[in-house]
Amino acid sequence: MRIVVQAEPFDYGAECARFAEQDGGVGAIVSFAGVVRSTPEAPVTLMEIEHYPGMTEAALSRIAEEAVQRWQLVDVLVIHRHGALRPGETIMMVATAAAHRAAAFEAADFLMDYLKSRAPFWKKEHGPEGETWVAAKETDEAALDRW
Amino acid sequence: MRIVVQAEPFDYGAECARFAEQDGGVGAIVSFAGVVRSTPEAPVTLMEIEHYPGMTEAALSRIAEEAVQRWQLVDVLVIHRHGALRPGETIMMVATAAAHRAAAFEAADFLMDYLKSRAPFWKKEHGPEGETWVAAKETDEAALDRW
Amino acid sequence: MKVDVVYFAWVRERIGLPREQVDTAAATVADLVTELRAREDRYDVAFADLTAIRVAVDQELTTFEASLDGVREVAFFPPMTGG
Amino acid sequence: MKVDVVYFAWVRERIGLPREQVDTAAATVADLVTELRAREDRYDVAFADLTAIRVAVDQELTTFEASLDGVREVAFFPPMTGG
Secondary structure (H helix, E strand, O other): OEEEEEOOOOOHHHHHHHHOOOOOOOOEEEEEEEEOOOOOOOOOOEEEEEEOOOHHHHHHHHHHHHHHHHHOOOEEEEEEEOEEEOOOOEEEEEEEEEOOHHHHHHHHHHHHHHHHHHOOEEEEEEEOOEEEEOOOOHHHHHHHHHO | OEEEEEOOOOOHHHHHHHHOOOOOOOOEEEEEEEEOOOOOOOOOOEEEEEEOOOHHHHHHHHHHHHHHHHHOOOEEEEEEEOEEEOOOOEEEEEEEEEOOHHHHHHHHHHHHHHHHHHOOEEEEEEEOOEEEEOOOOHHHHHHHHHO | OEEEEEEOHHHHHHHOOOEEEEEOOOOEHHHHHHHHHHHOHHHHHHOOOHHHOEEEEOOEEEOOOOEOOOOOEEEEEOOOOOO | OEEEEEEOHHHHHHHOOOEEEEEOOOOEHHHHHHHHHHHOHHHHHHOOOHHHOEEEEOOEEEOOOOEOOOOOEEEEEOOOOOO
């Protein structure tokens, strides 16, 4: 299990490659990457990510531990950046390794749902018309009821 | 959209890195890798994968096209190997790129369900006690009803 | 009518060859199976349990009721296990 | 009792600082909020809609009813938006 919170960019391909080097019990690996979007309809020039040092790492570890227990994961990886990111940059990734596919998929989905609503990160988008804090969606909180 | 069927190994990390280079509309990338398992309880020395050249590519393309339509994917990648693989080798991968997380996850899950039951691949496991064709599970077929 | 018949996985192993050309008057896949089973034991054994066999006609999955009219290739194989 | 109070995202921006030490006799988080709101307008504005604010006590998410007994750090922030 590896939990990383950092301002620096990380190499998504290299992290996927490293994570995929698992022992013989792993048959399924799922990874998710979140990327800063910018579209003509909703242009973003910069995304600022604030977090709560100390609590962030503890919250991510707790969520990851729960995923490991519930889905008997062989391994889990969470990397989340903070600071200023440009469109196209990778904000974060999670990866799960399990014996079988269903566990790897469900655990990754669970990690993302919990990370979104329980890990202390806040996103602010800068665009041509100013800056706005990204609002949490009601569906984010509701998503936790799935688990 | 890229569909690859090949005997040669592929570089999972490099494929993840390349796939992650998407345009501004992509906010979420999911990838799945299937790996040859071998455990003390079920040791595998070699996995042979047979396929139906021609039909395989057509079936994978059709499944990928349907995923693109249903989840408005920006991109999709399917790589599947055939031939002889050793434990720990990556059998196949799928990757999906979408604006948002739910679409990327669901589409990857859909691709795997359909690929498993509708793409003409057959696995044979070699172990210390001989060789056996991997049996399809009833749940594999049932999984298609989810979609 | 000449049709290419292809076999995969344990169907191929039981029949003992991956592909053959069959001269047949069968109207449907089911008729073709009946003809093949009548040929030799190895075919009869391979096709003993049709619930365990899938069929593709010209590389499209279909059923045993499918017509062979104008068909070039028929494939028999167990349920797929990719992924 | 001295408690470190930390603010994040728009709560931090409205209050105008990220962290301060508060000398308080508040028994619960809700009492602390009442004290802060009484101080100055910027606090009153920041805490105007408590349904939009989450609280953590010693870095654990909790509710406004949570006790401040023995607590070192209280954090106020909007719903999280990571991922």
